[in-house]
Amino acid sequence: MDYKFQFGVLTDYGPYLAGGLWHAWWTSLPSIVLTTILGVVLAAMSMSRKWILRGFSLVFVDLFRTLPVVVLLIWIHYVMPILTGISLSPTMSSIIALSLNGAALACEAFRGGLEAIPTTQAQAAQSLGFSRWQVMRYVTLPQAAFTTLPSLTNVHITVIKNVTVTVLIAVPEVMFRAQELTVQFFRPLEFYTGAAALYVALIWGYALFMRSLERLQKWQPI
Amino acid sequence: MATNLMLAATEPADTYIRFRDVQKSYGAVSVLNGISLDVAKGEVLVLCGPSGCGKSTLLRCINGLEPISSGTISVGEHRVDGASQDTLQKIRLSTGFVFQNFNLFPHMTALENITIAPRKILGLPQREAAAEGMKLLEQVGMAEKANVYPFQLSGGQRQRVAIARALAMKPSLMLFDEPTSALDPEMREEVLQVIRQVHHEHNMTMIVVTHEIGFAKSVASRAMLLDAGRIVEEASARVFFEHPVEERTRRFLRAISNDL
Numbered sequence: 035m036d037y038k039f040q041f042g043v044l045t046d047y048g049p050y051l052a053g054g055l056w057h058a059w060w061t062s063l064p065s066i067v068l069t070t071i072l073g074v075v076l077a078a079m080s081m082s083r084k085w086i087l088r089g090f091s092l093v094f095v096d097l098f099r100t101l102p103v104v105v106l107l108i109w110i111h112y113v114m115p116i117l118t119g120i121s122l123s124p125t126m127s128s129i130i131a132l133s134l135n136g137a138a139l140a141c142e143a144f145r146g147g148l149e150a151i152p153t154t155q156a157q158a159a160q161s162l163g164f165s166r167w168q169v170m171r172y173v174t175l176p177q178a179a180f181t182t183l184p185s186l187t188n189v190h191i192t193v194i195k196n197v198t199v200t201v202l203i204a205v206p207e208v209m210f211r212a213q214e215l216t217v218q219f220f221r222p223l224e225f226y227t228g229a230a231a232l233y234v235a236l237i238w239g240y241a242l243f244m245r246s247l248e249r250l251q252k253w254q255p256i
Numbered sequence: 257m258a259t260n261l262m263l264a265a266t267e268p269a270d271t272y273i274r275f276r277d278v279q280k281s282y283g284a285v286s287v288l289n290g291i292s293l294d295v296a297k298g299e300v301l302v303l304c305g306p307s308g309c310g311k312s313t314l315l316r317c318i319n320g321l322e323p324i325s326s327g328t329i330s331v332g333e334h335r336v337d338g339a340s341q342d343t344l345q346k347i348r349l350s351t352g353f354v355f356q357n358f359n360l361f362p363h364m365t366a367l368e369n370i371t372i373a374p375r376k377i378l379g380l381p382q383r384e385a386a387a388e389g390m391k392l393l394e395q396v397g398m399a400e401k402a403n404v405y406p407f408q409l410s411g412g413q414r415q416r417v418a419i420a421r422a423l424a425m426k427p428s429l430m431l432f433d434e435p436t437s438a439l440d441p442e443m444r445e446e447v448l449q450v451i452r453q454v455h456h457e458h459n460m461t462m463i464v465v466t467h468e469i470g471f472a473k474s475v476a477s478r479a480m481l482l483d484a485g486r487i488v489e490e491a492s493a494r495v496f497f498e499h500p501v502e503e504r505t506r507r508f509l510r511a512i513s514n515d516l
């Protein structure tokens with residue numbers, strides 16, 4: 035261990051490295067939003083009476099839960115253009131890959147939350163005259179949203195962590211910049227430690243935000 | 257349609273609920289074994305029977321929460337068995353259901369529990385729904401708890417809100433499934449009083465599953481004992497509770513009065 039720490043390089047290049055957070059965040063946030071919306075829709079579909087909707091949800095979840103994110107990302111960014119002629123920016127490809135993967139995980143989280151709502155809730159709502167869709171919209175989903183929040187936070191954190199694989203298609207987020215700087219200055223320890231600290235801070239901040247949402251719940255299950 | 261017309265021509269005009277040889281089984285387990293029953297408009301029928309005899313199932317077949325295996329059920333002008341989702345919804349709109357365990361929506365305040373269905377199903381504006389909801393809460397003595405969540409209410413209070421929630425849809429039929437049996441004895445009377453009041457004010461058709469004999473005698477026009485999915489005895493409330501014919505009924509009534 036005769037490596038000499040020179041965290042001094044971070045005073046010069048830290049701001050550039052930290053600037054990668056901006057890209058990390060703007061890849062994460064749309065992915066988190068899409069993950070959540072798709073996850074809810076897929077969970078609702080998985081409870082439908084129409085077998086085609088149930089089947090779609092099942093295949094989707096099984097496919098994107100098993101596909102490694104790196105494979106999915108490379109496929110969307112490099113293979114899809116060959117097949118369809120549509121090529122996307124690295125950020126767009128990343129958002130799609132992370133959302134597809136995240137949606138499969140979020141669907142499972144929501145489904146667990148929905149299944150935990152007693153069936154008597156749906157019966158009470160149906161007895162009032164609510165349609166199946168309204169039961170979901172007004173009674174089961176809002177309750178499941180709160181019970182699912184902690185596991186949804188975990189899914190979101192997974193999505194944010196997955197942003198680091200976008201280094202492979204040159205999204206200029208923190209890891210990409212750490213790599214860039216390391217090649218230039220041969221200071222891997224400083225730059226990668228800096229990258230680690232930045233991601234920890236981002237995820238920690240996000241988790242705190244989600245925790246504060248949990249405190250918004252004014253009701254308790256009975 | 258043709259069968260409906262024929263039934264209408266041969267039955268008394270004021271029959272509201274009609275069961276004909278209704279069978280219901282869960283897999284191999286037969287729960288209702290040939291129930292035939294008429295309930296007239298404005299009538300209050302009390303349904304008794306030992307635990308597991310099929311009382312809840314019978315009520316749940318009326319608003320189509322459970323499909324039946326054979327026979328026919330009609331409510332008002334609608335056939336329940338084989339009904340489309342649309343028809344089932346119509347039947348449910350005019351049928352209030354009060355559950356043993358209240359089943360309030362825990363994520364809504366007492367008032368929201370009452371206004372959600374009128375707002376989202378009947379399209380009532382928020383203010384109107386809230387005004388009507390407050391009136392109902394006053395009727396059941398819960399006005400000061402309007403903005404409280406169900407977890408903050410006692411069992412008796414929850415059940416009174418649940419009754420108001422059902423009444424908010426202005427049903428013409430109310431089904432009560434053991435509305436007081438999950439309650440501590442001292443809370444039962446407050447709920448029974450509300451049910452009596454609903455009966456007097458709205459002169460509504462009701463089926464009440466209950467073992468509260470005093471209450472049953474005071475509101476029921478008719479009473480019935482169900483055992484193992486069959487109607488054992490059916491009579492006017494007075495005859496049923498004071499001079500039952502069947503030995504099974506006497507045994508049952510003795511058993512429930514010993515419980516108290």
Ligand SMILES: Nc1ncnc2c1ncn2[C@@H]1O[C@H](COP(=O)(O)OP(=O)(O)O)[C@@H](O)[C@H]1O
Pocket residue numbers: 282285287305306307308309310311312313314
């Ligand atoms: N969803 C169900 N699946 C299988 N069996 C059921 C179901 N619901 C009720 N049962 C059975 O049907 C019988 C009647 O139940 P229920 O109508 O709830 O009786 P009660 O309300 O008179 O106590 C019981 O033996 C019960 O175990």
Ligand SMILES: [Mg+2]
Pocket residue numbers: 311312313433434
């Ligand atoms: Mg029961």
